[in-house]
Amino acid sequence: MASKRTHVLIIGPQGSGKGTQAALVAPRLGLVHVATGDLFRALMASEGALAREVRSYYERGALVPDDLTVRVLLSRLEELDRCDPDYRGVLLDGFPRNRAQAEALDAVLRERGDELVAAIHLVVPRDVLIERLSGRLVCQQCGATYHRTFNPPRQPGICDRCGGPVIQRSDDTPEAIARRLDIYEEQTAPLLDYYRQRGLLIDIVGDRPIDEVSRAILAALAPRLGA
């Protein structure tokens, strides 16, 4: 029987650097970075009953229900158990997004005998998020992202990685971004309360250089992971 897993969540709005930080800190903590967006993309490219079920929602343009998302996640955890019996746990990025999902996740982890030891919350001021997101550029061909000011492609309008056209998406206007952030905050506030009440929430200031943020996350998690 494998030892008990200890998992960590990372929560933050679009533009907070959440995915970047998750990818940087997970290997340094002995955790596997599990981004639910990547999980679904990989699943969509595969066969099998779970993939077919998810595809049926995508094809109708419907939202994937929470219980199905939880089953997708559970299948990934079971796969990790098989592939790497000694892994410590996952750094979960992109799930849960609301309180109902958090409760569903708890039920699954309880059943597995796993423990959630912390929820990292990346805190970035709203005006900084709007500045970051409104300068965002995306390659239409491969999806690579750039920033007009902080990380432009080497040749303007041309993707470094694939040579495809790099554009600003029409839904990245400051007004549209502000609306998305409003919706995010509304959904996330009860989620943050849920973890705060249980002593799991750790606020990390995300508005500073990437390596400083990483160090702060590692320092905050070390005692909880017994590192």
Ligand SMILES: [Zn+2]
């Ligand atoms: Zn590209």
